[in-house]
Amino acid sequence: AQTVTQSQPEMSVQEAETVTLSCTYDTSESDYYLFWYKQPPSRQMILVIRQEAYKQQNATENRFSVNFQKAAKSFSLKISDSQLGDAAMYFCAYRSAFGGTSYGKLTFGQGTILTVHP
Amino acid sequence: DAGVTQSPTHLIKTRGQQVTLRCSPKSGHDTVSWYQQALGQGPQFIFQYYEEEERQRGNFPDRFSGHQFPNYSSELNVNALLLGDSALYLCASTVGSYTEAFFGQGTRLTVV
Numbered sequence: 173a174q175t176v177t178q179s180q181p182e183m184s185v186q187e188a189e190t191v192t193l194s195c196t197y198d199t200s201e202s203d204y205y206l207f208w209y210k211q212p213p214s215r216q217m218i219l220v221i222r223q224e225a226y227k228q229q230n231a232t233e234n235r236f237s238v239n240f241q242k243a244a245k246s247f248s249l250k251i252s253d254s255q256l257g258d259a260a261m262y263f264c265a266y267r268s269a270f271g272g273t274s275y276g277k278l279t280f281g282q283g284t285i286l287t288v289h290p
Numbered sequence: 291d292a293g294v295t296q297s298p299t300h301l302i303k304t305r306g307q308q309v310t311l312r313c314s315p316k317s318g319h320d321t322v323s324w325y326q327q328a329l330g331q332g333p334q335f336i337f338q339y340y341e342e343e344e345r346q347r348g349n350f351p352d353r354f355s356g357h358q359f360p361n362y363s364s365e366l367n368v369n370a371l372l373l374g375d376s377a378l379y380l381c382a383s384t385v386g387s388y389t390e391a392f393f394g395q396g397t398r399l400t401v402v
Contacts (some may be wrong), residue, residue: 173322178332190347199300209379214395215378215395215396215398216394216395217301217333217380217382217393218393219390219391219392222390251353263332276321276338276384276386276391277323277335277346277348278325278333278335278382278391279335280325280333280334282332283330283331283332284333
């Protein structure tokens with residue numbers, strides 16, 4: 173079974189600064205997807221960025237980028253030029269790339285609460 | 291595009307009662323997954339429905355059951371509610387298993 177661990181329960185950052193959220197995972201699979209989701213107080217889970225394990229290049233989406241270290245099973249999220257609207261709970265999630273018994277199930281970490289100070 | 295819609299948004303039930311939560315997937319999506327999110331925790335996978343059948347199930351008791359209708363909408367039923375069932379219940383939809391999951395805003399269930 174796969175597990176996802178986020179070791180930072182809370183993080184804070186000043187507006188316009190950069191912050192990095194950490195995530196590690198454990199799997200015996202060779203191909204999979206990793207995601208960062210944002211959950212604001214409105215509760216709706218919003219996809220921030222996605223990384224495919226077979227791709228060497230780190231994913232980037234505007235101010236959001238990841239540092240994917242497959243051998244170390246590490247997947248951190250960097251938020252540049254932080255904005256007040258970035259304040260939310262952030263979840264790291266894993267999904268197998270294979271069918272069979274996985275069928276697109278997402279395994280989530282415990283989450284990191286990000287506070288942005290003006 | 292309405293996205294994923296869930297109803298109701300909030301619900302209060304008494305221990306021992308039964309509850310039904312509803313989910314309409316994003317337009318074009320045919321697969322619905324349900325997750326339970328306890329306060330301050332990450333979501334936990336309950337089960338997934340595809341072609342009106344439960345295709346995969348997480349570590350949840352049989353008190354949790356579901357259904358998918360021909361229009362791909364889905365229901366989550368919980369019988370004999372326990373205080374520990376109090377949580378945010380999230381519905382996510384995809385096309386099969388391999389596209390991005392879109393989530394609804396969830397149903398906040400409180401069991402008293």
